Amino acid sequence: MKISNNLVLEVVLVLVGVLLSIIFLDISELYWKSDSHWLIQLILSFIVSSLIFGAIGMVLERNSRTGGIFLLAVFLSITYVLYERGFLLSIYGIYGFILGMLEGGYLSFYSYFNNRFDNLAIYSRRFVTYFCVLTLLYLAFINLEYFQEISQFSASDTDKLFKTIIMVGSLVAFSFLLRATIRGIRAYDVFIYGPSGSGKSLLLLAIYKQFISFYSGKRNEFILSEGNKEDLKIESMLIALENGELPKSNLRTDLAMYKLSGKNRLKPVGITFVDYGGEHTDNFDKVRYKETIEGLRKLFYSDASYLKKILENAGTTSEVDEILRQYVGTPKLNKILGDTDASEIKKMYGNDNTRRTEKDITKSKKSLISLLNKKLDGLEKKLGDLDGIQDLQDYHQNEFAEYVDKIIFACVYKRFESAGKIIFLVDGDYVVDFHNENNNGKNHLIKLFSNYSDIINKFGNEKSYAIVVTKTDKFENLSNILENSTEAKAIEHKVYDMFCEIPTFKEIVHMSNRTPIYLYTVSVDATMEPHIKDEDTEMQQKSLKIYPWRVGEIEKFSF
Ligand SMILES: Nc1nc2c(ncn2[C@@H]2O[C@H](COP(=O)(O)OP(=O)(O)O)[C@@H](O)[C@H]2O)c(=O)[nH]1
Numbered sequence: 001m002k003i004s005n006n007l008v009l010e011v012v013l014v015l016v017g018v019l020l021s022i023i024f025l026d027i028s029e030l031y032w033k034s035d036s037h038w039l040i041q042l043i044l045s046f047i048v049s050s051l052i053f054g055a056i057g058m059v060l061e062r063n064s065r066t067g068g069i070f071l072l073a074v075f076l077s078i079t080y081v082l083y084e085r086g087f088l089l090s091i092y093g094i095y096g097f098i099l100g101m102l103e104g105g106y107l108s109f110y111s112y113f114n115n116r117f118d119n120l121a122i123y124s125r126r127f128v129t130y131f132c133v134l135t136l137l138y139l140a141f142i143n144l145e146y147f148q149e150i151s152q153f154s155a156s157d158t159d160k161l162f163k164t165i166i167m168v169g170s171l172v173a174f175s176f177l178l179r180a181t182i183r184g185i186r187a188y189d190v191f192i193y194g195p196s197g198s199g200k201s202l203l204l205l206a207i208y209k210q211f212i213s214f215y216s217g218k219r220n221e222f223i224l225s226e227g228n229k230e231d232l233k234i235e236s237m238l239i240a241l242e243n244g245e246l247p248k249s250n251l252r253t254d255l256a257m258y259k260l261s262g263k264n265r266l267k268p269v270g271i272t273f274v275d276y277g278g279e280h281t282d283n284f285d286k287v288r289y290k291e292t293i294e295g296l297r298k299l300f301y302s303d304a305s306y307l308k309k310i311l312e313n314a315g316t317t318s319e320v321d322e323i324l325r326q327y328v329g330t331p332k333l334n335k336i337l338g339d340t341d342a343s344e345i346k347k348m349y350g351n352d353n354t355r356r357t358e359k360d361i362t363k364s365k366k367s368l369i370s371l372l373n374k375k376l377d378g379l380e381k382k383l384g385d386l387d388g389i390q391d392l393q394d395y396h397q398n399e400f401a402e403y404v405d406k407i408i409f410a411c412v413y414k415r416f417e418s419a420g421k422i423i424f425l426v427d428g429d430y431v432v433d434f435h436n437e438n439n440n441g442k443n444h445l446i447k448l449f450s451n452y453s454d455i456i457n458k459f460g461n462e463k464s465y466a467i468v469v470t471k472t473d474k475f476e477n478l479s480n481i482l483e484n485s486t487e488a489k490a491i492e493h494k495v496y497d498m499f500c501e502i503p504t505f506k507e508i509v510h511m512s513n514r515t516p517i518y519l520y521t522v523s524v525d526a527t528m529e530p531h532i533k534d535e536d537t538e539m540q541q542k543s544l545k546i547y548p549w550r551v552g553e554i555e556k557f558s559f
């Protein structure tokens with residue numbers, strides 16, 4: 001279910017916006033003449049058609065749909081009036097419209113095939129502002145001309161002035177409403193986050209099966225573990241399950257990251273799980289992240305950090321020269337820079353007899369520092385994908401194991417930053433304990449939701465979020481409830497009402513005014529009785545299998 005109390009509000013906003021745009025059009029109709037300045041005709045028709053064709057793309061994504069419909073309603077009516085008045089039918093108007101069509105159409109196409117609706121939203125918001133500002137300037141220009149010419153206000157002039165004010169007011173107001181409604185998210189990257197024991201491993205297997213069957217999926221995994229390495233691989237977990245064993249829980253020092261990627265029709269989709277046995281870091285602070293990255297740089301690229309430091313601290317040119325002589329062209333520097341291209345400095349320092357001026361030296365210093373910076377900045381990129389992390393581990397085994405906490409923090413932070421959709425898991429066991437006398441479950445939930453609302457706050461509202469309660473079978477008997485039935489939805493509402501008793505959850509509910517947030521209850525219990533009994537019942541009950549229940553909702557949310 002979508003958590004949000006603003007559906008009515010949204011509809012009202014859109015209706016008010018469309019009404020305002022009609023008022024605007026009604027008054028402004030006179031101004032859109034076919035003999036307006038050609039530049040204005042060209043630019044305005046470009047913007048209008050670009051917005052219309054961009055809006056078509058927005059309608060295709062459910063999180064952007066309201067904004068798309070709103071844009072279409074407003075700008076199709078504007079187009080109609082411009083067309084009626086001949087403004088669009090001039091040669092420049094037509095050129096502008098065709099160009100805008102190509103541009104908006106391309107943006108829609110690109111956003112759809114890359115699942116990047118955030119870009120589309122940013123462009124559309126910008127174009128709405130351009131439209132508003134340009135139209136205001138144009139109207140101001142025409143009106144100033146008019147009002148300058150008259151020496152005394154007659155009754156009809158007062159009326160005209162009044163109308164102009166209403167026209168400007170409604171233009172600004174509906175542009176503002178449009179900007180507030182246009183939303184888009186980067187939808188291709190989904191991140192599943194949940195504390196240890198919340199059901200990630202089994203959920204991973206359930207989603208993996210779907211990925212293989214329906215999304216031409218493939219997997220990519222990174223596993224760091226002393227003794228568990230083999231067991232944590234997806235294939236091993238699948239085999240274990242076939243043999244009637246549950247996936248092993250991660251040990252405190254185990255880290256497993258899984259990325260499933262595939263295609264939903266033509267759109268690329270991907271989902272990442274981070275499974276970690278230790279304590280979950282709960283403070284995703286930007287400052288802390290920067291410090292962590294700084295620390296990790298010193299650790300992984302200690303030579304590069306060192307060289308940068310001594311170069312920056314070298315006072316005189318001869319000192320710099322000395323350092324450069326020691327490094328450039330030596331295997332030492334090659335090792336530090338790796339595959340970065342350093343040919344330019346090598347040229348200068350490759351031959352010892354080359355005479356170098358002060359300028360040369362300063363220039364070489366600058367370019368070496370920028371190469372080092374590039375190398376050091378590369379760490380963040382590496383932490384952003386599994387192959388990069390694997391690389392780091394291969395080259396720096398010891399450091400990696402020692403600083404695994406910091407690395408996980410940085411990876412998870414990066415995931416939060418780059419993912420377009422974030423799924424928070426809530427352990428169904430807390431719901432079971434909710435009404436316990438010692439308030440155990442409730443206290444856990446207060447803390448968990450405080451953590452989650454913090455994350456939503458920090459990583460912004462250009463994403464969508466889902467709160468997924470796992471292990472639903474533990475607090476509801478699901479054996480007779482089909483996953484898409486009204487009873488199933490009723491369970492979700494019940495859990496929602498229960499969570500509303502928790503202040504920190506209420507905070508999340510309030511955020512859903514600006515950000516799409518969903519709540520789902522799922523189960524993948526491997527031992528749950530199958531719904532439909534057939535002759536093989538005995539066989540089925542003997543072997544553990546995954547019986548996903550409402551896991552499809554996670555897919556619908558994600559892809
Ligand atoms: N009853 C029930 N148990 C579950 C379900 N999902 C996970 N579990 C159990 O919860 C425990 C932790 O699950 P796991 O997937 O290892 O959690 P992780 O630590 O987040 O990877 C295991 O004992 C699972 O059998 C579920 O849907 N129903």
Ligand SMILES: [Mg+2]
Pocket residue numbers: 200201247248249250275
């Ligand atoms: Mg696990």
